[in-house]
Amino acid sequence: xxxxxxxxxxxxxxxxxxxxxxxxxxxxxxxxxxxxxxxxxxxxxxxxxxxxxxxxxxxxxxxxxxxxxxxxxxxxxxxxxxxxxxxxxxxxxxxxxxxxxxxxxxxxxxxxxxxxxxxxxxxxxxxxxxxxxxxxxxxxxxxxxxxxxxxxxxxxxxxxxxxxxxxxxxxxxxxxxxxxxxxxxxxxxxxxxxxxxxxxxxxxxxxxxxxxxxxxxxxxxxxxxxxxxxxxxxxxxxxxxxxxxxxxxxxxxxxxxxxxxxxxxxxxxxxxxxxxxxx
Numbered sequence: 001x002x003x004x005x006x007x008x009x010x011x012x013x014x015x016x017x018x019x020x021x022x023x024x025x026x027x028x029x030x031x032x033x034x035x036x037x038x039x040x041x042x043x044x045x046x047x048x049x050x051x052x053x054x055x056x057x058x059x060x061x062x063x064x065x066x067x068x069x070x071x072x073x074x075x076x077x078x079x080x081x082x083x084x085x086x087x088x089x090x091x092x093x094x095x096x097x098x099x100x101x102x103x104x105x106x107x108x109x110x111x112x113x114x115x116x117x118x119x120x121x122x123x124x125x126x127x128x129x130x131x132x133x134x135x136x137x138x139x140x141x142x143x144x145x146x147x148x149x150x151x152x153x154x155x156x157x158x159x160x161x162x163x164x165x166x167x168x169x170x171x172x173x174x175x176x177x178x179x180x181x182x183x184x185x186x187x188x189x190x191x192x193x194x195x196x197x198x199x200x201x202x203x204x205x206x207x208x209x210x211x212x213x214x215x216x217x218x219x220x221x222x223x224x225x226x227x228x229x230x231x232x233x234x235x236x237x238x239x240x241x242x243x244x245x246x247x248x249x250x251x252x253x254x255x256x257x258x259x260x261x262x263x264x265x266x267x268x269x270x271x272x273x274x275x276x277x278x279x
Contacts, residue, residue: 004250011047029268035070059093068098071171079129095161182208191223
């Protein structure tokens with residue numbers, strides 16, 4: 001089992017010294033991945049940082065840990081601009097960027113900074129946005145005239161370091177988005193899900209990928225929004241999701257900010273170590 005630390009982009013977590021210490025401590029402790037929520041506001045406050053600026057900052061303070069979002073709502077930004085942002089972070093981190101993919105859910109931040117649409121339209125924008133982003137990452141010049149987005153002679157250089165492009169991790173559960181994950185995703189990273197639902201979702205993805213002529217197995221992560229607070233409970237939860245097919249267990253850092261580095265050390269020693277030692 002590998003482990004992800006998910007940084008909660010929310011009030012209390014915008015201090016640059018805290019962000020740097022958490023990124024450095026997570027890498028030192030052996031976390032595989034550092035993800036950050038991509039929100040301009042959350043239901044409990046608007047005190048946030050831009051996720052991709054945060055990741056560029058974290059890239060400068062680390063050298064190994066993978067860096068990404070959990071997840072980026074694709075319709076929130078112009079996808080061509082997002083393609084350039086992610087490519088830049090991949091360049092600055094020397095190939096460690098991950099684009100988390102979602103369709104968005106927090107209406108107030110869309111109304112404040114973007115445009116809120118129905119579920120159907122947001123999903124359609126996500127599909128078209130992903131296709132445009134992938135083309136910009138891999139083609140010399142892109143012309144695109146779609147339902148929601150256009151690009152004329154768009155040239156994205158330098159290309160991402162990651163080949164064929166930065167991986168896309170899908171934090172989705174609905175049928176239409178699962179199909180999109182099966183087609184375009186490099187990993188699945190759902191949240192608020194039981195081990196039983198997780199196993200069923202992984203089975204569905206395998207079936208969809210098989211029907212598409214792709215290898216059925218897909219790398220699978222997890223976002224645990226309210227992680228167990230004791231080592232014993234955490235190890236039981238990890239075992240349950242490992243049995244359901246989880247490859248990378250991700251914990252949202254819900255502890256008080258001033259306990260961040262001490263808790264990372266505790267988690268690595270009391271949870272990650274025993275979990276990895278047990279196989």
